[in-house]
Amino acid sequence: MGGRFWAASSVGLAFLLGGCSTAVGLYHGAEGGAISRASQPLPGMNLPYPNLADVPPAPQKEPALEQMKITQQARGGVSAPAPGALEGLSLPRGAPPVPDVPGISIPPLQTGPAESAGTTAPATAVAPPKPPGPPIAIGFAPGKALLPFAEEPALRDVAQARGDAHVIAGGFGDGSLTLALYRARRLADALTADGVPASAIRLVASAAGSGGFVQLVY
Numbered sequence: 001m002g003g004r005f006w007a008a009s010s011v012g013l014a015f016l017l018g019g020c021s022t023a024v025g026l027y028h029g030a031e032g033g034a035i036s037r038a039s040q041p042l043p044g045m046n047l048p049y050p051n052l053a054d055v056p057p058a059p060q061k062e063p064a065l066e067q068m069k070i071t072q073q074a075r076g077g078v079s080a081p082a083p084g085a086l087e088g089l090s091l092p093r094g095a096p097p098v099p100d101v102p103g104i105s106i107p108p109l110q111t112g113p114a115e116s117a118g119t120t121a122p123a124t125a126v127a128p129p130k131p132p133g134p135p136i137a138i139g140f141a142p143g144k145a146l147l148p149f150a151e152e153p154a155l156r157d158v159a160q161a162r163g164d165a166h167v168i169a170g171g172f173g174d175g176s177l178t179l180a181l182y183r184a185r186r187l188a189d190a191l192t193a194d195g196v197p198a199s200a201i202r203l204v205a206s207a208a209g210s211g212g213f214v215q216l217v218y
Helices: 002-031 064-076 149-160 177-193
Strands: 136-138 166-172 201-206 212-217
Touching: 136 149, 149 177, 149 212, 166 177, 177 201, 177 212
Parallel strands: 166 201
Antiparallel strands: 136 212, 166 212
8 A cells, every 4th residue: 555655656746847847848938038949969969970990900019129220210310321322422621712802801710730731712801991082162152052053063073983982961051050951961962963872972961161062981
């Protein structure tokens, strides 16, 4: 009698739990929103089971002697070249010639006893720096930055004799630094028109003095 009671109680309890879960599901469906949506399947659930036949076999183990050779080669660094790989190659017997570059001097290499008997190329002597050329005065009208026509031939001669030198274009402003800058820029414009690149011209200005000047510097 007691067993029947417990069995009936278990069935009733299961029914009540199932009814509660169904009621919760119905409530969520009626409420809507994200809570009513079905949960996403777990990753990989739709994939087939792996086929063990596709797994590659384990690599064969190298013999003990081959493993020892590989270990010795790794510890010893680079292996020796194959026979005949260096045929036809010869090492230089002397130092390479010193390049003839102006302004650069390379000291002679220290040679050993076997190479001291040979001759070495002498080091290139460094040429002394060339002094700047004399400044050439350029006249301007008082209070003006216009370049007179009579001064243009002098600037043309400086441009033709420049070579690879730089040109200083200086202006004096009769007490005004602004006028001095205008005069220096006017001289630079004339030099550029005569073929001197702008990168080779350096401007200087001073409020004191009058006129201007150009000068070659090496």
